[in-house]
Amino acid sequence: MSSLFGNFFANWDRYRKSIEDPGYRDYENMWAMAIDLGSCIGCNACSTACYAENNLATVGEDRFLARQSMGWMRVERYWDEPSLGASDPDSQERGGSFLPMMCQQCNAAPCEPVCPVGATYNNEGGLNAQIYNRCIGSRYCANNCPYRVRYFNFYSYDKDAWPAPLNRQLNPDISVRDKGVMEKCTFCIQRIRAAKDDAAREGRALRDGDVTTACQQTCPTQAIVFGDLQDPESRVRKAWDAHQVRLGTTEQKKTNPALRGYRVFEELNTESCVIYLERVRDTDV
């Protein structure tokens, strides 16, 4: 009985570990991303690549308009409306801003504690993993996600989403989910797994750049940087450091307010692993 409570309290503050905290090293990796919105041109290539890589169903126009689409990565488009403070009437002319939004791989994920069957959990890579086989579809996780990046299989798509020749392009490394299962961005966990296996086969440690996510690979402007935050030499860690963004805090203390890095809804203490670098317009400079 004492071990039961002992484990409970020992794991209590497993969340909220910062990079500086030695306990943070419990993770094998801490996969993270940095997305430069200054480079993002809103082309949706990342989203398309995600569809191809992760066997996402194309649900058709009607279901898309009913907001039952399955895109794990969506490029959100925002306009600087005059009513929102930008008094410049030409703001529409200057184009929109884009925010690629995918699962933020929170370390203190709101979706995790509410799943009745424990189908979603924090894995050893710091990812917010989803076990499709275990999911019973209570959808509590999706309701509790402040980013709205969990997608539910409202129908069985295996019959109609990939008509005859298209089924040949399905990725064999990842399952095709059936109706009633919650799914989400996994940071291409199948690629992470393959890279780890390759590294183990070659008897070496995983190097920065061994793992590339589909969205990162496809991005024409290389706005997406992906890697292991625990590796001090990785590009993603350098991006985080350069913009003085830290895990394990609800408020970033930056020496220079001009630094562009931020996390979405940091105040919710979700410990998300994705930072965005704010877009800077030429008119702002």
Add this chain to the structure above:
Amino acid sequence: MSDPVHVKDINEDIAWAKINADVLRSMKNPRLGYWIAIAVSIAALSVGVAGEVYQYNVGMGPAGLNTSHMWDLYISSFVFWIGMSHSGTLLSAILHIVHADWRKPIYRFAEAMTTFSLLTAGLFPILHLGRVWNMHWVVPYFSDRGIWPNFTSPLMWDAFAITTYLISSALFLFVGMIPDLAICRDNAASGWRLRLYTFLALGWRGDDRQWRNFRVTYLVIACFLIPLAVSVHSIVAMDFSMSIMPGWHVTTFPPYFVAGALYSGCAAIISLFLLLRYLMKFEEYMTFPILDKVCKLTFVIAMVWSYLNLIEFASVWYGHDIPAKEVLIAKASGPYSPFFWGMIAFGMVLPFSLLSKKIRRSLLLLFVISLLLNTGMWLERWMIVTPTLSLGFHPFAWNTMWPGWVEWGIELGSFGWFGLLFLIFVKVFPSVSMYEVKEMVYHRKHVVFDDVEAEIAKLYPIVDPKARGAAQTPDLGRP
């Protein structure tokens, strides 16, 4: 009967044989109205079953849910039906403990309502699962794989709470019915009724020892049930308040939900009271003074609920949590505002009509009011679930939704399911407690109510076993 509100709760000269005869008569020879009610219930249930079969085969898509609105009518109906189940406990357990004997003619159907609305409520979390066929995974059964459910999830707590409450309230209903089942057994000639009542009456003969054990058991279950009822609806409230969603993350939700549960349950008691009184000809037992008391109780609880509702708005408003405040403003002025103001009108304003003696005496008007009160409470549940999900933290995902036909069909089916269970109950089991009505008549006639406790002590003496043993030991005159 010029002033029916101010006559006695029950006619004191009513003969015990007449009580038996009236209640037993109500269980036989269904009238046309009964068959019509059964047919309507079965029709509604069929729509629900058809919807569920379709949903089982196709998926949750036709329910009208979308990426922002993963919950809708299923969860609000779940909260609604759980709420309905609380009045039975209130009426029988709490009023039993405080010796309010006016509850006696009406508590049986309220308890049946508790059990059946729990059976209805329990269906919804199951039906709303994406993979219904795996619902047993929320049960912590031992398996070779060593996989357990997640005990931090409020949905998990729901599963425990509802199961415990369902078992306890079914037990409460059954134990309270044993003396009546014996009467049914003694009056049943033959056939399945005799076999059923013989089995269920558990060999009840009505001797002193059985009565004493019965009283103790009944009281123990009643005491057990009251905190359980509070916990069940608190846990249902925690489904929402434990999440981080603005509009749900409110600490006043548990008491607010409990008050709302008692409220909707009381309103449902009034509706069923009037229906049974009419359908079963229970005018002599379900009398105006009792109805009057139920109406006053409903009014008081309505005021408690209104107060907690206002507190919730105030805490959101003055807490100045921007997303939560936006949800509140959107409820009052957004696309769901007609339903929100409908909830305010039916739930908070309409109960004031119960202050009028004239309305409390008008059966038809009261029936309509009680249905409207419950409509308001149904809207309240819907207004908790849906507008919050329309907004949330991320403005990009803001949208509205309207439930699809499958959801409406299953919603309708739930009323059919509840109605069918209730209608079958009133014909198979006595829906008025015969022995307690007899007690009530006896008390009203013979007990001087100036000293209630002394009278109760006289009626149910607490016999010290040692003293009883001493009395039985013959005094042999030894020193």
